[in-house]
Every structure is written in structure tokens, then in C-alpha cells.
Amino acid sequence: MTQINVRVDGASYTDDVEPRTLLVHYLREQLGKVGTVVGCDTSNCGACTVHLDGQAVKSCTVFAVQADGCQVTTIEGVATGEGESATLHPVQRAFHEMHGLQCGFCTPGMIMASIDLLKENPDPSDEEVREGIEGNLCRCTGYQNIVRAVRQAAAEMSGKAADDPQAEPAAVDTAAADHVAAQA
Amino acid sequence: MTAVEDPTSAVDLPPAKEVGQARRRKEDARLITGKTTWTDNMVLPGMLHLAVLRSPVAHGRITHLDVSAAKERPNVVAVYTGRDLAEEQGSLPCAWPVTPDMVNPGHPSIAVEQINHVGEAVAIVVARSRTAAADALEAIDVDYEPLPVVLDMEQAVQEGSPLVHDSTTSNTSYHFVFDAGEAGTGGDTEQAFADAEVTVSRRFVQQRLIPAFMEPRSVVVQPSGDSYTMWSATQIPHILRVMAAMVTGIPEHKLRVIAPDVGGGFGGKLQVNPEEILCLLIARRLGKPVKWTETRGESLMTAHHGRDQVQFIDVAADRDGTVRGLRVRLLADMGAYLRLITPGVPALGAFMFPGIYKFPAYRFECDGVFTNKVPTDAYRGAGRPEATFAIERIMDELAVELDMDPLELRRKNWINTEEFPFTTVAGLEYDSGDYHQATEQALELLGYDELRAEQKRRRDSNDPVQLGIGFSTFTEMCGLAPSRVLGSLAFGAGGWEQASIRMLPTGKVEVVTGSTPHGQGHETAWSQIVADELGVPFEDVEVLHGDTAISSRGLDTYGSRSLVVGGTAVVKAAEKVVEKARVIAAHLLEANADDLEFTGGKFTVRGTPGAGVGIQEVALAIFAAHDYPEGVEPTIDAEATFDPENFSFPHGTHICAMEIDTETGFAKIRKYACVDDVGTIVNPLIVEGQVHGGLAQGIAQAMYEEAIYDAEGNLTTGSFVDYLVPAASDLPHFDTGNTVHVATSNPLGAKGVGEAGCIASTPAVVNAALDAVRHLGVTDIRMPLTPERVWRAIHAGGDGGDRAAQGSNAYGGARTTESGIQEAAQ
Ligand code: FES
């Protein structure tokens, strides 16, 4: 057992961990931070993505002991404030607005990876978003609304409205909207 | 959908309808903040962890199994083998004996003597921690006596093939036939072929796929006295409860099953899993809570797979393109055992091979074949993608044979909009649609003329990058299912769905549904429906699901049935609430119930302006129950069970434009456009999301995914390194649209959308690839369209020879052939 000191989502923890314990298992099993999930065992899916000292990492590829002395931010720590009155991070908000999630299992990792992507590239094109999140797998959405969400968040974070028609909410760029209106 | 009443009173305009609005989802709040309830999050006091030792051999006998050393490992509580559990494990259920003489050898949850596929459970360690359990697995000593491995269906059905199961006389589980002539729904198929001017025959391979839901399966069982609560990452808590009770002998009323947040399923969690039964048995033995969560490797290797058919399909037609007959013979790989609906998947597809075309004659035959692989079962579309692929591919082949435009051939043969309702040669009554309109819109979305012109330019200039355009004009049967029809197909359950509505004293509404979402957004869509039906705010509705103690009756979520069947049950329950409330409101308003109108959540007396009471006020009044009519029960809560009379038939036109680099074989989707008709759209955001996700999976079948076994029966695609679930960068932008022709089988008019994209897209992609390179002598390319396969097809002609067509597939993988480019080119 090795003792580590970590700050996770703003709180300090001191714990004994086995040297082989992965950061994701430490977060889930020792800290109860179950918002971060495990989707694979080959570091392909990105479901476990967190920020380690501000950088996105797949927390299944990091040992807990490597996080000693570090700041970890998980999906549970990206909104500001607590409980129902918390203010969502623009990326969280955009995933909701653009329907960038279905089952939501990939979502914590997707959001953490997207926040990191926007830090590197505040105004990515569709292609750049697609390449930027290629380490994160989603089986539900087909990615299109995730791409929209990230671009919408980029626009919001840089203070300008999304000017790309692709970044509009899903409902208005398809024939669906017309027909639905006609139905009602 | 239900007709909207004319808003007669200008003062009391009903609020804008919720149905049709792109409401943002209620589910998202917890999912985007990590406040989730995945089964693996569950921690209970004293909870023990299970790890499963899995067979590395595909076919063999256990000759030696010693677990004593594992029992001595630190923090190990118990170790069980198949022998320990043999008396009580029973057989996993198969609910669909498709023929009366279907052979089902039984399916133990843990192997006792014989192993029939790699990954089968051999022993289970129970320990105080996940890691202690996993560590102790290596202390188990086991020997196997290998048996000949059966992998290739076409070999497995030959006389003299080694058998998967000693207890059977052949590897054929069943032979299922549908003959339209015999059924009285069509003419004589043999005669149609004998008389035909043109016939085209093809052999298509539907490779084995893995559902690959993102949340690995996980089970927690908590015993309490003689009762058990099971949490499971399942699509089917209700079905699981019944089945688990029958398998283990735990009385049904002593077993509660909860599906908390579930991370995708796609049919892959439509199962009674060995590990669910094993967790129950072990929790019962130990009297302690237990948990099992699979690794991704276990998931890919042991959760059921999908597809896996060899399809022989023949079409007969006149020279002018009029189709005369269709004949299909399938070999469907069951894998080693029959799971919940393993044999039924190809049978479900049987009725969809004629697609949208007016075939006068049709015959379908299918052999279910045992092999030493993990069982197949439902995967998004379940039988219908296979059927759609075959018919949409052969229509293109027929067009080539007749030198006709593939769209022209389709137009000539499809059902015209004025012909609905149309009874097909398979005996199904298609409800509504307009194939022409959907096609015209899709062509426009794609920018068809421009792309055809570009294709010609590239072809004329012999450009190394060639362009192709492929169509899929499809329909599917959804809204599973009319119970009587299921009964006639020997399915072991009904197809109804249940809902109840509880009107709380403060006017808030609880909707309990038997559908079990795992990403589809039921909480949002059901709230929209109820908001309209009861005239209450969207926010005032809470949807409860996925717990057999809360929602006691239900048949869960699969087969694009939730909205069509479950949503209709919600509508019916709401109608009952309104009728019950009407009686109370009449009493409160001192009016005759027949004189009351109900709009916008309010009862008003016809001809008496001003007098009215809201349904939410009625809820409070009946809670107090101080003043209500004699002979009426003091509640306006209601429940309803809806059993549809027919399926619904979404349809659509999908068009793929594909670029193929003839020098490298690399295929890239240039543009993808589709127009789907899914009937009434309750929430366009959710509908579009479902289409996107389906497209991704259908395109993945065409281009990326295949579960491959080696000659020894090892799954070589057992991780996300080798099993290519596409990433964002592997997929194109989708241009999607809708037409709306309401379903006639339910008051919502909804047809179902969960599977549409997945069913339609695969043949469009393959047809596009072939259209790009057919002029180079290519006749077929096996899925997935890897650069190697495409390159070989271009350079060798035909289907690229054995290396391209069979070299790495589920059957052919066991059959290494020498014939490469040269032989194939001859
Ligand atoms: S769990 Fe970390 S990448 Fe899959």
C-alpha cells in the first residue's frame, strides 16, 4: 500500500492504495466518484476520461499513485455550485441542448474530452471535433449531435452565437420540423 | 394521430401541443453531471464480488478441475464449479421454438462437463473484492479434452460433420419454412421461376456482429430473507423476472428486478444471461449480496452476438423488370446454444424479404445451425436488417442484369401510396406510406443529379477515386407485437404493453410504464404525451419505469415497440383518467357528465361560460374525498394494457454516395441522405437521434465491424482494438429528413424509429461501393468493406476471390484457402 494525497473535484483526500490500483478504480471504489465509468479494458473507449492537472487523461491508463499530489477533475466537478442550483459547464449545457447523448454512458468521458479539446482549439471545425474526440466511443448517437454540441459550446464560450448552420439544434435542420408543424 | 378538436372557445385556447415539440430531455440532467445509477455503481454492505473462469477451448470436455488452491487465496469466500450448481441451475430459457420439432439441447449457465464455446463459464470465485476474485482465478487448475471444433455453417450441415452437441443427430436445430403459395398469400414460387424470363441468384454473407453497448453488463443481487432483489443492466427487467423465477425456482413474487440507468442495449441486453442466474444462485447459497460486472473482453466474448447468416436469394422477373417471384434460403448461425430468442431472429426476418415490392410469389426456408461460437440473438433490427440487405442488394443485381436504373426498377415494383393498406405476399398488411415522396426528398437532400454528373466525370477521366451511389428503399415491421400473431409464431409471450397513471393530490402526475428505456428518452416523450392528453404541464409529469415493484406489468423495450405499444398504453390510461375525472368534475360542477368538455386540462360545461374545474384540482378533490358521487371509487388513477392489432411499417429511402480509392481500396462515404417515415413524430430531436445512432451501426456493419473466430474457435476480435466500433472520425455527416404518414394501428400514429437507420443503411452503403467499381469488373464485396477486400475485388474482379470473400470471416476464418488473386482472376 502506498499513501497518496489527491485533490478531486475540489476536495482533498489522503488514502492508501495498492500500487496497481488504476485511477478510475480509486475514484469509483475508494472515493465513490461513480460518475466516471469504465467501458473497456484496452484504453480504447474514453468513458473514463478525467482531467489530471487540467489535462484530459483516460483514468484507466493512470495508476492512482501517479495522481499523488495532483488535481483531478471529474464530470462531477465541472459544474460550478452545488445541487439543483449548480451552473452547468457550457459543454454540459450544449450536450443537453443539442441532444448529444442518449444512454449517457459515454457522456462523462465525452464531456471531459470535449472540454479539453476546446481548450486546445477554441473554434474547431466539424472535422476537427471529430478527430479531437476520436479516442472516445459512443454507441448511441452516431456522433453528429455530439459534434454539434461541441461546436455550440465553442461558440458560447467564445461569446459569439453559432454561425454554422450545422451547429443548429437537430430539430430545425431536417425536414422533420416542417412535417411536425404541419401535423399539429 | 388523434384528431385535434376545433378550439371553439377563444378565451380558453388549449396550450400548444407537446407532441411534435423538440423538447430537451428530462433524462439528461443526471447523465451530464455524473449523478447516475449504473448497476456497477451499486455498493451494498457486505457485498461480495464474482469473477468467472472462462473456457479457452471452443469444444471439449472438462477432464480435471481443481479449485482448492483458489479457495485458499486471500479474501476468497467461496469457489463454485458447474458440478456444485448442476442440480439447481436448470437451463437458460429459449422463448421461441420456431418449429414444433426444433432441437434445443438446453443451455447451462455454467458448464458441467462439456464446453461448447470459448468463454463459457467453468468456475466462479466469490471474494471480498473485485481484485481478490479476479486474482484467485489463476489458482484454478483445469484440463480439457479437446473435441473437433464446428465453426463453418455450410460444413456443419453436411452429413458426417462433427456435432456440437452429442445429444443431437445433426447440427441443424430447426428447418423453418414460409411458403406464400401454401399460406394462400401468393402464387406458386417454383412455377414463377420456371416461367421467368430472367432470374438472378446470389449468395450473400451477413457477418457476425457484436452489439457492443457501451455499458458492460453488471448484476447485483441482494437476498433478504426468502426474497431477492436483482439490479441488472438489462433491457428487460420484467421478462427477466419471470424467466429467472422459472429457472431458479425462486417464487416470482419473491423476486424483484430493477433496471436502473442502463447504458445502451441494442438487443444485446435483451437476454437472460448466465451470470444473472449465477448471481441469484450464489446469493441464495451465501445469503449475502453479490455483484458481477464484466470486463469489455468478457462482454465481446460472451454476451450474445448478432446477424451471422449465409443467404441464398433468387429473384425472378420479366425482361421489363416486373418481379415475378422471390426465393430465399438461409443458414442462420445459432452459435452453441439457443438463448432467449436465438432461433426467432431469422424467422422474424422471414416476412420482410419481399420488402416494399409487389412479389406475386415467395418462398422462404431457414436452417438454424449449431456451431461452437457464442450464441447469436437480437441485435438492432433482429432479422429485418438481414432481410433488407438481401432484397435491396438483389434488386441492384437484377437492375444490372436488366441494364436498368436501380431506382427505375424499384419504382416499377414498389407499392404505390394509393394501394395502402397493402397485404404483401408474406401476409403482412402494410399500413401507410409514400415511397415515391420519400425517394424524391432523399434525392434532393443528397444532391443526386450533381453527384451522378461527378460520377460520370470521374469515370470518363479514369480518376483513381471513383464515385458510386447506392439506394435502399426499405420498410420494416415494428411495434412488436400483436399477441395473437406472436402466438401463431409460437413465441412464448405476448406483445402487449401496460401503463398506469397516478394523479397525486398536488396535481402532479406519475406515469408508470412497462417499457424500459436505456437511452431512448421515454421520460421525455411519455411526459409530452401525457401533457397533451391530460392538459397538464410537461414539468408536472414524472415517468417511472424499470422496477418490477413499481411497474408490475410490462414487456420492456425492443423491436421499436416502446412508443408504438407502450406509448399507446399511456394514451389509453390517460383517456381512462379523463373519463374517471369527468364523473367527479360533473359532480363538483353540478352538471351532467355528458355536458362537459375537456380541453387544456380543464372540464367546462358546454354553454355555461366560466364554469370549470381543472383535472389537477379534481385530483386534490378526490384525494380529500369529502364530496364525490355515490357508487364511484374515490380515485381517478387508471391503468391500461394495450395489445396492438397489427404491426406498424416505417419506411424510408436511404442514399449513400461513396468514394473508392481504386489504388488503395479505401472506401469513404462522401454523402449520406435519408428520408424516413416513422409516422407521428412525438419528439423530432429524439427521432433524429435514433436515426443517427441506427445509421452509425448499419454503416458499421457495411464498413467496419465483424466478429471473427480463428480456426480453433477463438474470438480474435475480443477487444475494442480489434472490433472496430466506429469513432466520430470514421463516420460522415448525415442529412436526414422525414415524411409523415401515420400508422393506422395505434392512436398516436407512431410507427417506431429505433431500428430504422440500422436496417436501411447497410445495403445502401454496399450498393454505393459496388456502383463505384462495378465497371471495373467487380460483382460483389463481402462486408465489412475493408480496404483489402475492396482492393482485391478491384484487382481480381468478381468478388475478389476467396481471400477477399471468405478469408477472414466467421466461417471462412476456419477455412484457409490458397486461392488468391491469380486463381480468382482466371
Ligand atoms: S475505460 Fe478507459 S478507455 Fe475505456
Ligand code: FES
Ligand atoms: S450516449 Fe450511449 S454510448 Fe454515447
